Amino acid sequence: MKNLSDEQIIQLIKKNDQKAFKELIDRYEKKVAATVINMLGNTDEADDVGQEVFIRFYNNIFQFKGTSSLGTYLTRIAINLSLNELKRRKIKSMRFDFWNSSNPEEIKSNEIADTNRFENKSDAKNLVQKALLKVDSKLRSVIVLRMIEGYDTHETAEILEIPQGTVLSRLSRGQEKLKTILIQLGYEGS
Amino acid sequence: MKNFTDQELQKLMSQVTKPEFRPFFSTRVVGKLERYQNLPIIGSLIVNRLYLKRYVYTAAFGLLLLLAFSFYQEGNLKLDNLLGLGNYSDDEILNYINSVI
Numbered sequence: 001m002k003n004l005s006d007e008q009i010i011q012l013i014k015k016n017d018q019k020a021f022k023e024l025i026d027r028y029e030k031k032v033a034a035t036v037i038n039m040l041g042n043t044d045e046a047d048d049v050g051q052e053v054f055i056r057f058y059n060n061i062f063q064f065k066g067t068s069s070l071g072t073y074l075t076r077i078a079i080n081l082s083l084n085e086l087k088r089r090k091i092k093s094m095r096f097d098f099w100n101s102s103n104p105e106e107i108k109s110n111e112i113a114d115t116n117r118f119e120n121k122s123d124a125k126n127l128v129q130k131a132l133l134k135v136d137s138k139l140r141s142v143i144v145l146r147m148i149e150g151y152d153t154h155e156t157a158e159i160l161e162i163p164q165g166t167v168l169s170r171l172s173r174g175q176e177k178l179k180t181i182l183i184q185l186g187y188e189g190s
Numbered sequence: 191m192k193n194f195t196d197q198e199l200q201k202l203m204s205q206v207t208k209p210e211f212r213p214f215f216s217t218r219v220v221g222k223l224e225r226y227q228n229l230p231i232i233g234s235l236i237v238n239r240l241y242l243k244r245y246v247y248t249a250a251f252g253l254l255l256l257l258a259f260s261f262y263q264e265g266n267l268k269l270d271n272l273l274g275l276g277n278y279s280d281d282e283i284l285n286y287i288n289s290v291i
Contacts, residue, residue: 018220025216030208037209050211051219058223128206147203175199182202187194 006070013061024070025054031071031149032078038144039082041133049085053078068158075149076159079141086137124187131181139174146171 001023004012009027012020032053040046056077057064064073132140145156146167153171157164212218257267264271275283 018223021223022216022220025219029211029215033211033215034208037211038206042209047211047215050215051222054219055223055226124202125205125207128202143203147200148206175196179194179199182199187202 007066010061010064010070013058021054021058028054028071028074032074034149035075035078035144036082038129038132038148039079039137039140040085041129045085045089049081050078052081056081072151072155072159075145075151076161079145079159083137083141127182127185127187131178131185131187134181135174135177139170139177142167142170143174143178 001009001019004020004023006024006027009020009024013024029050032050036050036053037046040049053074057074064070068076132143135143141160142156145151145159146153151159153164153167157167160167256272260271261267264276268276270276278286
């Protein structure tokens with residue numbers, strides 16, 4: 001099974017071969033994890049979304065025409081499901097804020113306390129992951145794909161289904177935002 | 191406030207460790223898939239309820255509009271009025287049905 005190409009694995013999955021499906025998951029688990037966890041943080045929801053990526057692929061396997069690589073295709077599903085999850089979280093948090101209209105000052109002081117706690121124990125790697133989660137989801141998706149996953153502008157545009165110019169402008173804005181947040185979180189350079 | 195370059199940011203980003211899912215990920219995915227496949231049709235509709243949510247909201251909104259319109263026109267919410275039969279007697283309705291059948 002290990003020696004088979006992606007194309008051969010897909011043909012076996014189309015014949016309901018679950019061992020082939022497991023092999024495909026083993027091959028792409030880390031790639032999907034990098035996308036989903038960098039988008040959502042290392043949470044139980046991220047694990048659920050990761051599972052959903054592969055189940056979505058399995059259920060729609062006949063729609064995969066092979067025009068892009070399997071990795072790119074799975075990354076696209078992972079990004080879309082992560083963005084859906086972030087929207088869901090936003091709606092949930094808006095509902096929570098509506099029913100528990102806390103004092104804004106109290107919220108702000110909690111945020112500061114959280115940041116201080118982090119500064120005391122963190123290293124640069126944790127700081128980046130923490131900062132990334134504070135960047136707007138649209139900008140974050142471009143940063144994750146371009147700067148962490150290593151996709152080029154063309155591939156990023158293809159995955160996100162946006163023009164290349166938009167990728168470049170979001171990357172630039174995202175980088176500036178990330179720098180600002182890193183400095184706010186106490187990053188002092190190497 | 192310290193400022194730093196794009197190159198410095200890129201270097202920092204490259205240090206980010208590749209995160210991983212919890213152990214036995216593929217086994218959990220296959221298990222979940224099997225559970226989905228064993229669900230009856232109603233069960234899978236419930237599992238996919240998020241997909242159906244927008245249609246449910248649209249239908250509920252349409253029903254509310256219908257109720258509001260009916261109330262505005264007739265001043266009450268009787269089923270006869272909702273079906274547009276408020277102005278007809280039982281005999282007239284039965285005669286119409288018999289003629290159609």
